[in-house]
Amino acid sequence: MVVVREEAKLHILLIESNKQISKQIRSALSISDQISFNVESVSRLRDGVRRLQQNKYDAILLDFSLTDNKGLEALRRVNPAWAQTPVLVLVGEDQEAVAKEAVRYGAQDYLLPRHLDNYSLSRALHRAIESSAVDLLSVEKNRALVTLDSIGDAVLSSDLLGRVTYLNGAAEKMTGWTRLEALGQPLSEVFRILDSVTREIAPDPLQRAIDLNRAVGLPSGCVLLHRDGTERVIDDTAAPIHDSVGTVIGAVIVFHDMSEARATAILMASSANHDPLTKLPNRILLSDRISQAISISHRKHRPFAVMFLDLDYFKAVNDSLGHAIGDKLLQAVADRLLAGLRNSDTVSRQGGDEFVILLPEIENAADAASSAKKLLLSIGAPYNIDEHCIQISGSFGISLYPDHGDDAETVLNNADIAMYEAKETGRNAIRFFKPEMGLKATERQSLEVGLRRALEQNEFCLYYQPKVSLALGQITGAEALIRWQDPMLGLLLPAYFVTAAESSGLIVRIGRWVMREACRQASLWQTRGLPSIKIAVNVSAVEFQDRHFVEGVKNILRETGLEPGCLQLELTEGVLMKDADSTASVLRELRQMGVQLAIDDFGAGYSSLSYLRQFPIDILKIDQSFVNQIGGGARDGILISAIIGIGRNLNYIVVAEGIETIEQKVYLQGQRCDEGQGYLFSHPLVAHEFERLLQIGIQNVV
Numbered sequence: 001m002v003v004v005r006e007e008a009k010l011h012i013l014l015i016e017s018n019k020q021i022s023k024q025i026r027s028a029l030s031i032s033d034q035i036s037f038n039v040e041s042v043s044r045l046r047d048g049v050r051r052l053q054q055n056k057y058d059a060i061l062l063d064f065s066l067t068d069n070k071g072l073e074a075l076r077r078v079n080p081a082w083a084q085t086p087v088l089v090l091v092g093e094d095q096e097a098v099a100k101e102a103v104r105y106g107a108q109d110y111l112l113p114r115h116l117d118n119y120s121l122s123r124a125l126h127r128a129i130e131s132s133a134v135d136l137l138s139v140e141k142n143r144a145l146v147t148l149d150s151i152g153d154a155v156l157s158s159d160l161l162g163r164v165t166y167l168n169g170a171a172e173k174m175t176g177w178t179r180l181e182a183l184g185q186p187l188s189e190v191f192r193i194l195d196s197v198t199r200e201i202a203p204d205p206l207q208r209a210i211d212l213n214r215a216v217g218l219p220s221g222c223v224l225l226h227r228d229g230t231e232r233v234i235d236d237t238a239a240p241i242h243d244s245v246g247t248v249i250g251a252v253i254v255f256h257d258m259s260e261a262r263a264t265a266i267l268m269a270s271s272a273n274h275d276p277l278t279k280l281p282n283r284i285l286l287s288d289r290i291s292q293a294i295s296i297s298h299r300k301h302r303p304f305a306v307m308f309l310d311l312d313y314f315k316a317v318n319d320s321l322g323h324a325i326g327d328k329l330l331q332a333v334a335d336r337l338l339a340g341l342r343n344s345d346t347v348s349r350q351g352g353d354e355f356v357i358l359l360p361e362i363e364n365a366a367d368a369a370s371s372a373k374k375l376l377l378s379i380g381a382p383y384n385i386d387e388h389c390i391q392i393s394g395s396f397g398i399s400l401y402p403d404h405g406d407d408a409e410t411v412l413n414n415a416d417i418a419m420y421e422a423k424e425t426g427r428n429a430i431r432f433f434k435p436e437m438g439l440k441a442t443e444r445q446s447l448e449v450g451l452r453r454a455l456e457q458n459e460f461c462l463y464y465q466p467k468v469s470l471a472l473g474q475i476t477g478a479e480a481l482i483r484w485q486d487p488m489l490g491l492l493l494p495a496y497f498v499t500a501a502e503s504s505g506l507i508v509r510i511g512r513w514v515m516r517e518a519c520r521q522a523s524l525w526q527t528r529g530l531p532s533i534k535i536a537v538n539v540s541a542v543e544f545q546d547r548h549f550v551e552g553v554k555n556i557l558r559e560t561g562l563e564p565g566c567l568q569l570e571l572t573e574g575v576l577m578k579d580a581d582s583t584a585s586v587l588r589e590l591r592q593m594g595v596q597l598a599i600d601d602f603g604a605g606y607s608s609l610s611y612l613r614q615f616p617i618d619i620l621k622i623d624q625s626f627v628n629q630i631g632g633g634a635r636d637g638i639l640i641s642a643i644i645g646i647g648r649n650l651n652y653i654v655v656a657e658g659i660e661t662i663e664q665k666v667y668l669q670g671q672r673c674d675e676g677q678g679y680l681f682s683h684p685l686v687a688h689e690f691e692r693l694l695q696i697g698i699q700n701v702v
């Protein structure tokens with residue numbers, strides 16, 4: 001209940017055009033009983049408006065003849081301050097109906113001429129001011145409640161006895177108590193907070209705010225217990241509530257749910273240290289763990305191992321089956337690695353298909369070797385990913401602290417170098433770091449730099465070695481063989497650089513160059529009217545597995561104008577065996593284009609003719625090691641004869657490689673081998689020499 005202060009002087013604005021009435025009112029209000037009135041009067045509405053803009057009044061007495069109902073409403077809208085100042089309209093005795101209408105349009109009350117005595121006037125003004133103040137308070141309260149219910153923060157208040165006096169919608173949600181249930185309940189029941197670490201009840205912030213008579217915060221890491229038992233991390237501020245004379249009568253607490261923000265903060269901290277795909281520690285966290293392992297190793301005088309693992313031919317999986325499958329494979333490998341190690345070990349992903357494993361609790365090198373062997377076995381078992389059954393191996397490089405480095409970076413680097421060695425010596429292998437490997441790594445790096453430069457500076461060239469029909473002695477084709485004309489080292493053979501080109505991935509660009517150049521040259525020979533021959537190009541596994549390989553072949557044929565039937569691609573058995581399903585489909589695509597396909601170095605690898613039958617092969621090139629055996633003794637040609645026989649039965653064109661002697665050639669002719677290639681006929685030649693050979697043909701030896 002709002003009470004108009006008795007001793008107060010109330011400021012009244014009188015807007016009255018009738019001087020008589022104005023005088024009557026002023027004199028009626030000048031009689032001061034308990035309340036005194038200070039009346040300012042104006043006779044015109046616009047003067048009244050001006051006064052209202054300048055001063056604040058407790059009430060307005062308004063001659064209704066100066067306005068009308070709508071005018072009254074408009075006046076109140078023009079100045080919002082008026083909306084809070086009660087207006088009493090002054091009307092004639094016969095205007096009561098109009099006056100009631102004015103009340104509907106916002107006047108607080110109306111006065112008839114007979115009400116203009118001291119008693120009636122002051123009573124009417126008193127009532128109007130009081131009820132306007134009550135209205136105002138209720139509007140304010142309503143506004144506050146609506147606001148409190150629509151904000152995201154939870155608000156809860158209690159009295160001095162610690163009983164709940166209010167909670168808003170957000171507080172209802174966070175505590176699980178409805179307002180009706182909570183009002184009057186002990187605060188400790190409704191607002192239950194624990195220290196998240198000690199799990200002890202946290203001090204009541206409202207009581208503290210009351211005791212200290214100031215705003216207080218909650219200790220960090222507090223959790224609010226919901227009625228259903230769930231917990232929320234909260235952050236809050238409590239403040240005392242005072243009455244009109246400043247006495248503390250309770251406290252209010254404002255709190256909000258920090259769980260999401262906390263989870264985000266944890267996630268951000270974790271993602272800075274973890275690989276998003278496998279959730280394994282990343283290189284930052286690994287380096288931290290290696291540093292820790294170094295301290296422990298010092299204290300305990302014990303070594304530790306860092307093992308660098310690179311998956312073999314992972315790129316092929318990615319390229320042939322797509323990145324989504326590749327990602328799943330990496331996740332599955334990560335799971336197997338974790339399953340095969342102790343909790344104290346760290347498995348981290350460095351990126352791509354590289355993992356690093358830290359074994360901090362080993363006694364010696366043999367412990368690390370046996371862990372690596374176990375992991376190789378585990379990751380080598382088949383994976384069923386979507387509809388694919390995938391098999392993969394890995395190459396491990398191991399370095400030991402302190403033998404192979406005295407800081408985190410060196411130990412890690414040396415494990416990487418050892419891993420390279422494992423790759424070079426056949427993959428699916430384990431190698432411990434040796435100091436001489438460091439030298440090799442440096443050489444490899446400079447070789448890679450050289451290869452990049454060679455590509456840019458056009459230092460590669462092609463040599464051509466003829467393939468000859470053993471029956472007719474005619475040149476049927478040429479194998480394009482790459483050479484590197486290094487400005488410092490001279491002419492370099494592929495054995496010097498192809499492996500490095502493969503492991504660095506540069507072979508894809510180099511292979512593309514070889515194919516374009518070989519096709520361009522063959523097409524040129526054709527346009528010059530030279531005998532039509534097939535051009536054979538070697539394709540390495542890395543090139544073949546590139547997802548753009550077929551498209552690249554197509555483009556080159558289109559660019560150079562060479563008939564697809566004039567191009568032969570030589571692939572080793574190893575390339576074909578990698579992923580039989582996708583290999584077969586790529587080969588079919590090439591075959592449909594009209595390109596011929598040859599198995600190179602047959603016999604040097606898996607040598608499974610029945611397996612190879614699933615591929616659309618045209619040519620079988622027998623490895624030179626079989627040809628070498630011809631002429632040594634009675635049984636020496638048996639193997640090659642068998643291969644030729646089977647190849648012929650499967651309708652392959654059989655080519656023998658590395659023919660160096662007449663004897664070998666004669667033997668192969670006797671076995672009805674279709675074609676031969678070797679120094680006996682010609683060494684690989686540069687383009688213009690080969691062109692000459694094409695013109696004159698192979699002499700004497702055939």
Ligand SMILES: Nc1nc2c(ncn2[C@@H]2O[C@H](COP(=O)(O)O[C@H]3[C@@H](O)[C@H](n4cnc5c(=O)[nH]c(N)nc54)O[C@@H]3COP(=O)(O)O)[C@@H](O)[C@H]2O)c(=O)[nH]1
Binds near residue numbers: 480493494659680
């Ligand atoms: N991915 C690519 N690989 C290529 C490319 N060019 C070559 N190569 C690969 O390098 C291997 C070695 O090639 P190279 O040193 O050129 O040796 C070839 C011949 O010179 C050699 N040869 C030929 N006849 C004889 C012989 O009578 N005796 C003998 N000792 N060697 C001989 O054999 C090599 C050709 O063999 P093949 O390819 O199996 O037909 C080479 O094997 C390729 O794999 C390239 O552009 N890309």
